[in-house]
Amino acid sequence: MTTTREAPTRSWPRNAARGLLGGFLVFAGTAHLFFARDTFQAQVPDWVPLDKDLVVLASGVVEIVLGVALVALYRHKAIIGWIVAAFFLAVFPGNISQYVTGTDAFGLDTDSARLIRLFFQPLLIAWALWCTGAFAALRARSPQPR
Numbered sequence: 496m497t498t499t500r501e502a503p504t505r506s507w508p509r510n511a512a513r514g515l516l517g518g519f520l521v522f523a524g525t526a527h528l529f530f531a532r533d534t535f536q537a538q539v540p541d542w543v544p545l546d547k548d549l550v551v552l553a554s555g556v557v558e559i560v561l562g563v564a565l566v567a568l569y570r571h572k573a574i575i576g577w578i579v580a581a582f583f584l585a586v587f588p589g590n591i592s593q594y595v596t597g598t599d600a601f602g603l604d605t606d607s608a609r610l611i612r613l614f615f616q617p618l619l620i621a622w623a624l625w626c627t628g629a630f631a632a633l634r635a636r637s638p639q640p641r
Contacts, residue, residue, distance in 0.1 A: 512626035513565050513572065516579070520562030527555025537600040540592035557582065565627070576627025580620045587616045 527535050532551050539547040561582060564575045593600060594609040603609045624630055 509626045509628065512622065516622055516626055517562040517565035520558045520565065520579070522562075524555040524558030524560075524562060527551050527558060534600045537598050538589040538593050540589060541596075542592075554586065572627040573629045573632035576623050576629035579623040579627075580629070583616060583619045583623060590616055 532548065535551040535554075536547040539550045543550060561575070561579050565572070565579065568575055590609075590613055592598070593603065594606070594613060597606065597609070603612055
């Protein structure tokens with residue numbers, strides 16, 4: 496007889512981390528809309544076929560919605576975790592573009608600072624998946640070998 500033990504998804508560290516990530520996203524989204532639009536526009540790669548201001552405004556709204564969803568929609572936290580992780584993955588080309596083009600923004604004014612920042616995006620993805628229990632939910636849904 497084998498037993499499996501699911502990772503706890505209702506622990507206070509996960510809930511605190513989910514709230515912190517939600518707050519971070521709401522703050523960043525607000526910054527997109529109001530006080531850091533120019534800085535965020537610097538991260539939109541030139542190859543994006545849309546107006547940079549539109550991209551910044553749209554991504555700001557998405558960040559606010561995702562941040563609120565992380566905190567308010569507890570019953571759907573696993574799927575929201577996957578969506579937040581996908582969002583972080585989708586904006587990663589902007590970070591890469593900032594490094595490749597040497598664009599200064601957010602105090603990242605050296606190539607080494609911009610390179611170090613690239614390593615934080617996978618951490619954000621992992622944070623979103625961990626604090627929402629997204630991996631545990633996926634494992635619980637997948638068929639278990641007999």
